[in-house]
Amino acid sequence: MEAVLSIGTHVIPHPRKVETGGEDAFFVGGDGGGVFAIADGVSGWAEKNVNPALFSREVMANSSTFIKDEEASNDPQILLMKAHAATSSIGSATVIIAMLEKTGTLKIASVGDCGLKVIRKGQVMFSTYPQEHYFDCPYQISSEAIGQTYQDALVCTVNLMEGDMIVSGSDGFFDNIFDQEILAVISESPGIDEAAKALAELARKHSVDVRFDSPYSIEARSRGFDVPWWKKLLGAKLTGGKMDDITVIVAQVKTVAVPDDEGSGVEQEKGGEQVTVAATASAEQNE
C-alpha cells in the first residue's frame, strides 16, 4: 500500500485586489505521494512600484519545474532553494512546501507565516508555527540579500495515516479562523474541494467583519497594539478580521494498492479522487 494525497484548493483575493487576482500563488502536483506549496507575495513592494504577485508566482512556477529534479523531488528544502535561486523578479514572499512520501511521511519546509495543520480523528494533532522578525513582518525569501533563504526554513516531518486531513494556507487564512472552526467545517464538508471552499469563505467573511475577534486581533492585542485610550474608556477594544489574500489547501491521505509489477515504475491510482492535478495557479487564474 502507498500513501497518496487528494488535494482541494480555493483562493479568494483581498477585496481591493480582486481585479489583479491578489498576491498569493500556489502549486499542486502528483509527484511522489503528492506535493503542494503556497507563496504569499509581500505587499509592501507595491510602494516601490513593484507588483508583489510576480515574485510569489515565479517561486511557485519554479517549484513546479524543479519538482521533476531528482534531488528536489524528495526534499522540500532543496526544492525551495532551487525555486528561489531561479527567480529573476523583484520582490519577496513567505513560502510553505509540503510533499508526501509514499510511505506516509509528510515533509515540510516553511519560511514565514504560511501554515499547515494536520487533523486526525477530529482534532489538530500537528501544526507549524509562524516565523517572524516582529509583529506582521514574517520571515521571507527575497530578491534582496537581506531576506531569508532555504537555510532559515523550518524543516520538519510528520508521519501521516489514512484519513488524516491536512489544512494549509496563507496567513490571510489562519489570521481569520480558529482551529475549532476549521475542525467544524472539515467535519461538515462532503469532500476536500467543498472543505477548501467553505474554509476560504468563512475566513473571508471574518476578514471583513470589524466586530469579529479574530486570531489576528487577539495576537495584536497580546503584542500591545490596541485602540486609543479614549476609545478604551468607552469600552472599545481592537477587534476585527484582517483583510488579505486567502489561500486554502485541503488534502486527505488515502492509501492505494501498489501494482504487482513494481518494475513498471508507473503508479496506479484508483478512482478519480486520488488523482492529484499538477497545477500552478494564482487567484488570477483561479477565480
Add this chain to the structure above:
Amino acid sequence: MEAVLSIGTHVIPHPRKVETGGEDAFFVGGDGGGVFAIADGVSGWAEKNVNPALFSREVMANSSTFIKDEEASNDPQILLMKAHAATSSIGSATVIIAMLEKTGTLKIASVGDCGLKVIRKGQVMFSTYPQEHYFDCPYQISSEAIGQTYQDALVCTVNLMEGDMIVSGSDGFFDNIFDQEILAVISESPGIDEAAKALAELARKHSVDVRFDSPYSIEARSRGFDVPWWKKLLGAKLTGGKMDDITVIVAQVKTVAVPDDEGSGVEQEKGGEQVTVAATASAEQNE
C-alpha cells in the same frame, strides 16, 4: 561537526504527593546526539488502589534499557513500543520520547499530552500538540488493552540548529505556563539547569494560584466548563492553575567537532556542558 544536546531537568511533585515523589518520571541519556523522555502516570489508578507511579517509572526504566537496542536507538516510536511491551506494572501513562541524531534531526514520538517546543532566536518555531479522547482525558499507553499503543503516537521530526533550545514537559508544566513566559525565562536564565528550575518553579507558583488565568483554565472555559451561573452573575469566572506533578526538561543544541580518526567510533565531547548524563529518575530521586 556533530549535533549534541546539553540537557537540564527539574521535577516538582503535586503538593499532595511530595512524600511519594509524584507520578511523573523521566529518562535522559547521551546516546546518539542525546535522548530524553517523560512519562506521566495517570492518577486515576489510585482509585483502584494502584500506585500510578509504578507504570510511568517502569516505562522510563525500560526506555533506558532499550535505548541500547540498535533498532530502538534511532527510532523513538520503536523505543516506545519496546518499553511499553516490557512493562509488567498495572497502570497507564502519557509518554514523550525525543532523540537527536548527530545530523541535527530531532525525532519525536508522543502519546498524550506531554509537550515539546523548540525555541529559535527568541521565538517558538515548533511545538507538539496534545492528543486526547476528551477534555482532561489524554491518549495513554496502558497495561490494559483499551489504551493506546506506539501505533497511535504522533511521530514527527524537526531539523535543529546550533543554539536551538528545546523545552519539554508533562501537562502539569504546560497547563500552568504561557509561551511568552517560557521565552522570558529562557532568555533570562544563565544555563539549562537554571532554566529548567526557574520554569518548573514558575509553573508551580501558577498551579497553586486560584486567581491565575492559566492555559488550563482558558482551555476549560473554551470547552464549556465554568463556575455555577450564580457565581457568574457576581462576576466570577473559572480561573486558577492546575495542581499536578511538574516535570521540565530544557535542552540546548550544540555542535562539537568530530574527531579526525572517525574509525575509533568514540565520540569526543568537548567541555563539561556537552556531556549529557544517563539517568532515569522520578521526583522521588530528584527532589
